[in-house]
Amino acid sequence: MATASLTAEYAKSGKAGCKGCGKSIDKGELRIGYVGKANFGATAWYHYDCLWADTDSLKSVDASKSAKVLVQNYDSLKGEDKKKLDKDLPKFCKEASTKASKAEPKPKSDLAAEYAPSAKSNCKGCSKPIGKSTLRVGFPGKANFGATAWYHYDCVWKESVLLAPIDTSQSLEETVDGFEKLKNEDQTKLSSDLKKNCKAAAEKEPPLPPKMAADYAKSDKSECKSCATKIAKNALRVGFTGKANFGAVAWYHVDCLKKCPQEYSKGIKADKPLEELVDGFDKLNKDDQKKVEKEVKALASPTGAPKRKSEGEESAKASPAKKGRK
Ligand SMILES: [Zn+2]
Ligand SMILES: [Zn+2]
Numbered sequence: 001m002a003t004a005s006l007t008a009e010y011a012k013s014g015k016a017g018c019k020g021c022g023k024s025i026d027k028g029e030l031r032i033g034y035v036g037k038a039n040f041g042a043t044a045w046y047h048y049d050c051l052w053a054d055t056d057s058l059k060s061v062d063a064s065k066s067a068k069v070l071v072q073n074y075d076s077l078k079g080e081d082k083k084k085l086d087k088d089l090p091k092f093c094k095e096a097s098t099k100a101s102k103a104e105p106k107p108k109s110d111l112a113a114e115y116a117p118s119a120k121s122n123c124k125g126c127s128k129p130i131g132k133s134t135l136r137v138g139f140p141g142k143a144n145f146g147a148t149a150w151y152h153y154d155c156v157w158k159e160s161v162l163l164a165p166i167d168t169s170q171s172l173e174e175t176v177d178g179f180e181k182l183k184n185e186d187q188t189k190l191s192s193d194l195k196k197n198c199k200a201a202a203e204k205e206p207p208l209p210p211k212m213a214a215d216y217a218k219s220d221k222s223e224c225k226s227c228a229t230k231i232a233k234n235a236l237r238v239g240f241t242g243k244a245n246f247g248a249v250a251w252y253h254v255d256c257l258k259k260c261p262q263e264y265s266k267g268i269k270a271d272k273p274l275e276e277l278v279d280g281f282d283k284l285n286k287d288d289q290k291k292v293e294k295e296v297k298a299l300a301s302p303t304g305a306p307k308r309k310s311e312g313e314e315s316a317k318a319s320p321a322k323k324g325r326k
């Protein structure tokens with residue numbers, strides 16, 4: 001794996017800002033940076049102590065190498081600073097990569113809760129600012145660029161469309177990101193309000209059927225989300241609108257559709273006409289309409305697996321549907 005190159009020196013002027021804390025680095029002060037990571041290939045500089053806080057960048061540093069190898073200019077540093085680096089670099093790199101490996105496989109929680117670190121966020125419900133240190137509750141990934149859409153505690157319960165799909169049988173730690181960091185009284189409050197409001201929301205808002213689309217690929221640039229191979233130009237493809245990055249369609253080969261995640265197909269109503277379920281359905285040719293209809297209806301069937309008719313199809317290696325929550 002490519003490792004990030006670091007460099008260290010005593011600041012030649014007081015002009016450079018620290019990428020960590022944003023404050024300037026004094027002339028003569030030891031600064032350390034990532035070569036080529038600032039604009040125009042410049043070095044992204046940090047105060048010595050601030051470097052270690054940026055674990056996102058730090059995890060790309062190969063901690064198995066010594067500071068002498070990793071840090072350009074190491075030899076020109078003062079002895080005491082070399083010693084500091086020898087000790088701190090492997091220690092913090094290891095911490096950063098442990099943190100990263102722990103953080104990555106974690107699926108996105110349905111909700112997040114925290115005390116607002118600043119007064120800069122506005123409530124998505126009432127649009128008024130959320131005061132600093134106020135308890136706020138949000139939906140991860142529901143704001144622009146995958147950010148969390150934050151709400152005042154009392155405002156969040158009005159979002160029944162977003163609350164309805166939340167599975168309240170899971171532990172609160174799993175459902176709510178940051179739950180364990182809340183004060184005890186807020187944990188209790190949140191726990192009971194969440195159960196109550198999600199239940200009410202689910203009764204009020206039946207799960208929305210997913211938006212689907214079908215067409216003939218306009219180029220060979222799209223990739224099937226299931227088999228990860230390119231979808232040929234003009235090939236029939238079926239997908240879920242809004243499930244790919246930036247609200248794009250997550251496309252599948254029509255034969256791969258059955259392998260889509262269950263959360264995508266949840267809510268498909270088999271009794272709905274295909275024209276309503278699948279955008280562009282009416283523009284497909286008759287044979288392809290049949291294919292799409294069969295696969296989409298199969299997703300809507302209670303087992304989640306296509307019902308096979310004796311049509312001499314290839315025997316797909318689809319694993320038996322993993323369902324059966326009691
Ligand atoms: Zn700093
Ligand atoms: Zn509000």
Ligand SMILES: [Zn+2]
Nearest residue numbers: 224227253256
């Ligand atoms: Zn495929």
